[in-house]
Amino acid sequence: MSATFTLDGKEVPFRDGQTIIQAAQEQGAWIPHLCYHPEFKPHGSCKLCTVTVNGRHMASCTTQATAGQVVESNTEALNDERRTLLQMLFVEGNHFCPSCEKSGNCKLQATAYELGMMTPHFDHFYPSRPVDASHPEILLDFNRCILCSLCVRASRDVDKKFVFALSGRGIGTKLIVNAASGRLADTNVAMDDKALEVCPVGVILRKRHGFAVPIGERTYDKAPISECPDYSPLPAKEEA
Amino acid sequence: METKRKLRVATTSLAGCFGCHMSFLDIDEHLFELVELIEFDRSPLTDIKVVGDCDLGIIEGGLCNAENVHILREFRARCTKLVALGACAVNGGLPAQRNHLKLTEILEEVYHTSPGLAHGLIPNDPELPLPLNKVHPLHEVVKIDWFIPGCPPSGEAIWKALTDIVAGRDPELGFGTLHYD
Numbered sequence A: 001m002s003a004t005f006t007l008d009g010k011e012v013p014f015r016d017g018q019t020i021i022q023a024a025q026e027q028g029a030w031i032p033h034l035c036y037h038p039e040f041k042p043h044g045s046c047k048l049c050t051v052t053v054n055g056r057h058m059a060s061c062t063t064q065a066t067a068g069q070v071v072e073s074n075t076e077a078l079n080d081e082r083r084t085l086l087q088m089l090f091v092e093g094n095h096f097c098p099s100c101e102k103s104g105n106c107k108l109q110a111t112a113y114e115l116g117m118m119t120p121h122f123d124h125f126y127p128s129r130p131v132d133a134s135h136p137e138i139l140l141d142f143n144r145c146i147l148c149s150l151c152v153r154a155s156r157d158v159d160k161k162f163v164f165a166l167s168g169r170g171i172g173t174k175l176i177v178n179a180a181s182g183r184l185a186d187t188n189v190a191m192d193d194k195a196l197e198v199c200p201v202g203v204i205l206r207k208r209h210g211f212a213v214p215i216g217e218r219t220y221d222k223a224p225i226s227e228c229p230d231y232s233p234l235p236a237k238e239e240a
Numbered sequence B: 001m002e003t004k005r006k007l008r009v010a011t012t013s014l015a016g017c018f019g020c021h022m023s024f025l026d027i028d029e030h031l032f033e034l035v036e037l038i039e040f041d042r043s044p045l046t047d048i049k050v051v052g053d054c055d056l057g058i059i060e061g062g063l064c065n066a067e068n069v070h071i072l073r074e075f076r077a078r079c080t081k082l083v084a085l086g087a088c089a090v091n092g093g094l095p096a097q098r099n100h101l102k103l104t105e106i107l108e109e110v111y112h113t114s115p116g117l118a119h120g121l122i123p124n125d126p127e128l129p130l131p132l133n134k135v136h137p138l139h140e141v142v143k144i145d146w147f148i149p150g151c152p153p154s155g156e157a158i159w160k161a162l163t164d165i166v167a168g169r170d171p172e173l174g175f176g177t178l179h180y181d
């Protein structure tokens, strides 16, 4: 018999070493998350996956499952807190979805839809970070970066290239390109790098491929994110 | 027979594109139901010049100049509830993409240095409202009661939100009607 914990009152079996979010996803239960990706080590930065474990707030992507835990996720209080986190992410960047090529395929946007966010609520930061258009095929718009570090992890752990890194402190923390010039064109990034496909938002974009999918047929037009398997839409590798 | 008093509603477009008003008209035949429930005060659709006492003010567009701020304050003073309609009103929208440029440089380029301008001068008549240094969403200047996102919100979303409001509920949008794009 395998060990279980309860998630919102339902028994969830798990294997040794699994985190709460891993075990939950295996059962098809969606816990909101942005920086967690099943193929990578957890990062614990977005805090969207916060649940209560035996009454205490924990990030479910970094908390190991143990037998008998009482986990709550889909509660009004937790979803309120998640909406606040989403609002913070929206005002910290320039999320002008109407002109963003990732709109409809973006996990930040889809999660905000799922949690019914009607407004970003806080005062906007309106950051002004220059885009990097140096590479002939790839565009980077850093003003939409949520510092999830998925590109950093993918480049380091899968591509073995260290193309991206997080740098700076506090609100000054930003994504940088590891080249003496700081420009993507001066790295050994390649179009089939894993790092290019994991960005959950509209930072890493393939040039000249925007707006290819008709409205209504984009990933999160068809189903809410809670019903989608973990999906990281790429700047279309294979062009339709 | 008792008839319920109609809600008095004002609408305006500040730094908007009128797209939210067009989307409002996209509720199509619901407009006939709507005029049974509301009557319009100042609005681009009426000829009333100054906003009167209203139950509801619906505002599209963010704030990009002094006149926008003035009108918004008037709406806040006269309307019991205010709705920010559309992406521009909610977060500044695409016009706020000018926020990382210097205002003087924008004006210089548009009115002065662009090729093809004969004797270009930046307009300086006091009749014209001065642009704000940056574009702002409405809630950074006055309290907003409800937000309806979308660029524009669909007719369906607007109809759902309006019927919620008329029925005395907080407007709520769900899968399929809640969009930021």
Ligand code: SF4
Binding pocket: A094, A095, A096, A097, A098, A100, A101, A102, A103, A104, A106, A107, A108, A109, A144, A201, A202, A203
């Ligand atoms: S990255 Fe996502 S949330 Fe941000 S502007 Fe693009 S679609 Fe909107």
Ligand code: SF4
Binding pocket: A144, A145, A146, A147, A148, A149, A150, A151, A152, A175, A198, A199, A200, A201, A203, A204
């Ligand atoms: S660029 Fe994308 S993947 Fe990389 S840290 Fe920013 S949001 Fe995450």
Ligand code: FES
Binding pocket: A032, A033, A034, A035, A036, A043, A044, A045, A046, A047, A048, A049, A050, A059, A060, A061, A062
């Ligand atoms: S998914 Fe757990 S903190 Fe981001």
